[in-house]
Amino acid sequence: MRVILCGFGAVGQSLAKIFESRREDLYARYGLKPRIVGVFDSGGGAAEPSGLDMVKLVATKKERGSVAHYPGGAPGSRAGDEMISSLDADVLVETTPSNYDDAEPGMSHITGAVKRGMHVVSANKGPLALALPSLTELAAYNGVMLRFSGTVGGGTPILDYAKNSLRGEIITSFRGILNGTTNYILTAMAGGSSYAGALEDARGKGYVEADESLDLDGLDAAAKLVILANWVMGMKITLPDVDREGIRRVGAREVKRAAAGGRAVKLMASCGGDGRKLAVGPAEVPQDDPVCVNGTLNAVSFTSAHSGTQTVIGKGAGGTETASSILRDLLDIRMGMSRG
Numbered sequence: 001m002r003v004i005l006c007g008f009g010a011v012g013q014s015l016a017k018i019f020e021s022r023r024e025d026l027y028a029r030y031g032l033k034p035r036i037v038g039v040f041d042s043g044g045g046a047a048e049p050s051g052l053d054m055v056k057l058v059a060t061k062k063e064r065g066s067v068a069h070y071p072g073g074a075p076g077s078r079a080g081d082e083m084i085s086s087l088d089a090d091v092l093v094e095t096t097p098s099n100y101d102d103a104e105p106g107m108s109h110i111t112g113a114v115k116r117g118m119h120v121v122s123a124n125k126g127p128l129a130l131a132l133p134s135l136t137e138l139a140a141y142n143g144v145m146l147r148f149s150g151t152v153g154g155g156t157p158i159l160d161y162a163k164n165s166l167r168g169e170i171i172t173s174f175r176g177i178l179n180g181t182t183n184y185i186l187t188a189m190a191g192g193s194s195y196a197g198a199l200e201d202a203r204g205k206g207y208v209e210a211d212e213s214l215d216l217d218g219l220d221a222a223a224k225l226v227i228l229a230n231w232v233m234g235m236k237i238t239l240p241d242v243d244r245e246g247i248r249r250v251g252a253r254e255v256k257r258a259a260a261g262g263r264a265v266k267l268m269a270s271c272g273g274d275g276r277k278l279a280v281g282p283a284e285v286p287q288d289d290p291v292c293v294n295g296t297l298n299a300v301s302f303t304s305a306h307s308g309t310q311t312v313i314g315k316g317a318g319g320t321e322t323a324s325s326i327l328r329d330l331l332d333i334r335m336g337m338s339r340g
């Protein structure tokens, strides 16, 4: 399987390391022989139709800052677009930063690849949050698969659980904690920290996005809610359809009052009920509700017509964890390709 990898940061490098360390195992167990034929970051790209040397690639990035310094690599901001329009590959893996203004550069990468007949795996939430219904249509029109397991829950198979394990069910609603950073802050506040102190602590641990608004104003959680609602409930919605509030207005007093009543304040993302309302905002959740997880954990409870409510819990982020989701998607695509 020939792969073009867009972005070579935490997730992209973790994927390359998994490909390298599990080379024999992936072939023996799944018949999967991934070859990264092209990769680019913000400094440029490197391509080799027979497959790049992944150890050399990771070392080049570490030592010289960009994959453009790989032997034969090309510097420049057009390297990615040129690669997508001319290099032959089976799958494009998109791991550039999530952007909720215009979804670029990921949107152009994905649409360019789909139009050339490549399957796509995206860890990037921006294009999906802003245009999942039209991207799904474009992929179907071009006869390719579009997968994005890593966009919700990092390595925790939240999308896969709803789509595959609940196959045949009618999911009537779901609600959950989809952003680990805000959950960490609210958990620290429940332990006695002030909002400012908890935020500083989260920043120090590297949990907060460079653009803090993505976490604190609920944008990241809303993007994941949109992806879930489209994928799981068959809705055709985008980010502006979500009623969104972040955690900036949550004070220590509210957190304490909730705790006195056996509840916790959480940034909840929910879909369902009358009119299938989509909302992200602070809410009090009983502490003994399975969805009421602490720290950086994510959790989603799905309620279905026949099997009741089940909750999926796990770590919501991490380069290696997210790369493991990309691998799941690649195996899915591999199966689809072999079925023709």
Ligand SMILES: NC(=O)c1ccc[n+]([C@@H]2O[C@H](COP(=O)([O-])OP(=O)(O)OC[C@H]3O[C@@H](n4cnc5c(N)ncnc54)[C@H](OP(=O)(O)O)[C@@H]3O)[C@@H](O)[C@H]2O)c1
Residues within 6 Å of the ligand: 006, 007, 008, 009, 010, 011, 012, 040, 041, 042, 043, 065, 066, 080, 094, 095, 096, 097, 098, 105, 123, 124, 125, 126, 150, 151, 152, 154, 316, 317, 318, 319, 322
């Ligand atoms: N990390 C996680 O836990 C996690 C979990 C779920 C989803 N995601 C999503 O997965 C994606 C990747 O996350 P990450 O943590 O790997 O991010 P990251 O470490 O910031 O890596 C992003 C990569 O994209 C490259 N890039 C940025 N702008 C570019 C451009 N205009 N053209 C080409 N390449 C560009 C960067 O280049 P440079 O290296 O040159 O800066 C970098 O290699 C994001 O969309 C994120 O939201 C991440």
